Amino acid sequence: MRPGVTILPLPIEGEFEKGDNVADRICFACAAQGLELLDDDVVVVTHKIVSKAEGRTAPMDQGDYETREALIAKEGATILRRRNDMVITRTRHGFVCASAGIDASNVQPGTVTLLPLDPDRSARSIRSRLKRLAGVDVSVIISDTFGRAWRVGQTNVAIGVAGMLPTINYKDTTDSFGRVLKVTNIAVADEIAAAAELVMGKSEGIPVAVVRGAMVARGRGRARDLVRPAQDDLFL
């Protein structure tokens, strides 16, 4: 039987606050769980703890749409569509999501989290500190849960990446009939983020998952390269 891929949940006790070091707390939690990080693991971190650690929060009461509107503008997001209470935006990073990624769940009441200013940089910083603390060469993905066009429900996607390329390009490789594949470019960082969500749940204190055994192309990738340039997008 082939080994396959394993997704290990990493619970972390206690709230995250501005100034916390996310990598340090991951290492501490790994020790508490007896989970040893290995080279080539992908450590998926929900953006929420990164945002809190980076002080990317703001005061807002749930349902206060006036404040939300002001925050969306302050975040520099463009409004693409509106329907009822929902606002679909394109963030400064280029991500298309509701309300510029402003999120009222799993944060102190009266507060919301904002997206990290530069989630790729946050991922690189966590990755290099994990290397220093644990001596392992892992990849890091920072995830958020976004809705999408055409399909019901939300899925986890990668908004920050370090240590791996966000896609695997099968262009010019051959299929099982020896034919050259023309276009397949798999967004593996998004698939790994989605896989991580399967152990994270929504409110159970599991902000990190370790994905082991997935085929990724190691390298200096960025989640920003998962953003389709506006001029190439047929559905903005």
Add this chain to the structure above:
Amino acid sequence: MRPGVTILPLPIEGEFEKGDNVADRICFACAAQGLELLDDDVVVVTHKIVSKAEGRTAPMDQGDYETREALIAKEGATILRRRNDMVITRTRHGFVCASAGIDASNVQPGTVTLLPLDPDRSARSIRSRLKRLAGVDVSVIISDTFGRAWRVGQTNVAIGVAGMLPTINYKDTTDSFGRVLKVTNIAVADEIAAAAELVMGKSEGIPVAVVRGAMVARGRGRARDLVRPAQDDLFL
């Protein structure tokens, strides 16, 4: 350490042909691999072998756009956008994807696969036969690899589902601060399909993956319920 989720690749030797029974071949491959299916496993099956087994193929040479156009029309798909050689369509099932899901990879040269006529029915049929053959109560997902709006690259999604609900609805559950979650509805079938892709590769004869340990809501779900109704979609 918590158990987490495991994704096991299931290689299947030999080509699929019209009349093949997909569930039978899965059972045979499980035996060959020493992989025992368990209750609550999710068996993810690439649509390609289902299409071949159901005779859903058509003659077409790669790059023959005239024939492709005729096939798209015959498949009853609506054309949403065109750019260069690319045609984005909405299929009879409601799925938004390139070329009505017509696919020239991993199929005999001069042939393409079409999407199964009713992938939810195909999933139910595989599930019930696995129950009869192996005595296990699994869920089944039939997957395809679709592009998406706004983001680069393709990901695996669920186009057929049986034995589970395609989403987990966290509406009216509470977060870690006791606040009621308003909107989170996770498309877990798509996340499991994405996770399965991590062991499938694109041309390595691994058309099936077994996802073990994922939290899903068992029940009579359909992938068709992942299609956002056109009147609710802001980006069609």
